[in-house]
Amino acid sequence: MTAASFLHFALTYAQLCLILAFALASWRMLKGPRAQDRVLALDTMYVDAMLLFLVIGIGNGNLFFFEAAAVIAIVGFVATASLAKFLMRGEVIE
Amino acid sequence: MNGHIETLPGWAAILIAVLLIIGASLTLLGNIGLIRFRSFYERLHAPTLGASWGTASIILSSMLMFSVLNGRLIIHEIIIGIFLLVTTPVTMMLLGRAALRRDRSRGLVITNESRDPDPDTKQP
Numbered sequence: 001m002t003a004a005s006f007l008h009f010a011l012t013y014a015q016l017c018l019i020l021a022f023a024l025a026s027w028r029m030l031k032g033p034r035a036q037d038r039v040l041a042l043d044t045m046y047v048d049a050m051l052l053f054l055v056i057g058i059g060n061g062n063l064f065f066f067e068a069a070a071v072i073a074i075v076g077f078v079a080t081a082s083l084a085k086f087l088m089r090g091e092v093i094e
Numbered sequence: 095m096n097g098h099i100e101t102l103p104g105w106a107a108i109l110i111a112v113l114l115i116i117g118a119s120l121t122l123l124g125n126i127g128l129i130r131f132r133s134f135y136e137r138l139h140a141p142t143l144g145a146s147w148g149t150a151s152i153i154l155s156s157m158l159m160f161s162v163l164n165g166r167l168i169i170h171e172i173i174i175g176i177f178l179l180v181t182t183p184v185t186m187m188l189l190g191r192a193a194l195r196r197d198r199s200r201g202l203v204i205t206n207e208s209r210d211p212d213p214d215t216k217q218p
Contacts, residue, residue, distance in 0.1 A: 003107035004099050010111030014118035014152075021125035021144065028128050028137075036193040037134055043185055044128060044141040047149065050174070051121060054152050055114065058159055061098035066156075066171060073174050077181040084188035088195050 011059045018055060022048040039083045046076025098163055106162045110155045117151030120144060134193055138186060145182045150175055 022045060029041035050072040057065025099107065120143055127140025153171045160168040 003104035003111075004102070007099050007102070007107040007111045010114045014114045017118035017122040021122045024122075024125040024129050025141075034134060034193075034196075036189055036196065037137065040134075040138060040141065040189055041128065043189075044125060044144065047141065047145045047178070048121065048125070051117070051144075051148060051152050054156055054171070054174075055118070058110070058114070058152075058156050061159075061163065063160060063168075066174075070174055070177075073177055073181075077177075077185060080185045081181075081188055084185065084192045087192035088188070 011055065014055045015052065015059075018048055018052045022052070035087055036084075039080060039087065042083070043076060043080040046072060046079070050076070102159070102162060106158060110159050113151045113155035113158070117148045117155070120151065121148035124148065135190070138190055138193075142182060142186060145178055149178050 025041045025044040025048060029038050029045065032038060050069045053065050053069040053072065057063065057069070102110070122144075124141045124144035127143070128137055131137045131140060153175045156171045157169050
């Protein structure tokens with residue numbers, strides 16, 4: 001096994017792992033049982049999607065996937081923070 | 095499409111592959127914890143593994159690959175790393191405080207044995 005084929009194997013393995021992780025998080029978001037479980041699963045799904053974009057960018061040798069990953073990271077933080085504030089007080093902006 | 099992988103030197107390809115495998119496995123472990131743990135306060139801990147060390151490992155491999163390919167230092171992925179390292183504790187703390195406040199307002203007592211009280215679906 002040469003180094004390049006080992007890297008091909010690692011890329012495929014990483015993509016399969018991240019897709020499986022995304023599926024597990026989405027199952028937790030659909031199942032619940034409570035609202036904060038769903039918000040936590042949504043935050044995890046954002047992180048998984050961002051890592052999947054980074055891995056696809058490594059596989060393609062394309063630097064522009066980095067920008068999509070950065071946007072996903074920032075939007076995910078804002079979404080989770082606002083949803084947590086909504087769960088805490090019942091309103092986002094006090 | 096994948097011609098850039100064959101141009102990498104061997105040590106860089108093996109190091110990138112090992113970092114990728116470690117990061118993806120840690121993220122998968124964190125999400126298995128999200129499924130398997132039984133109360134919300136245990137589940138809150140699990141995805142932090144993927145958000146911190148999975149991200150750090152995959153970002154290191156990305157930085158290494160593009161730096162070796164272009165022959166100069168490319169470390170702009172570290173922006174994502176610093177951002178996630180700063181924001182993950184904030185989101186986890188906000189979620190934990192929100193869950194505590196909701197549980198207290200429902201009159202639930204939080205102990206170590208309170209497994210998944212599930213008051214949203216249980217009708218008294």
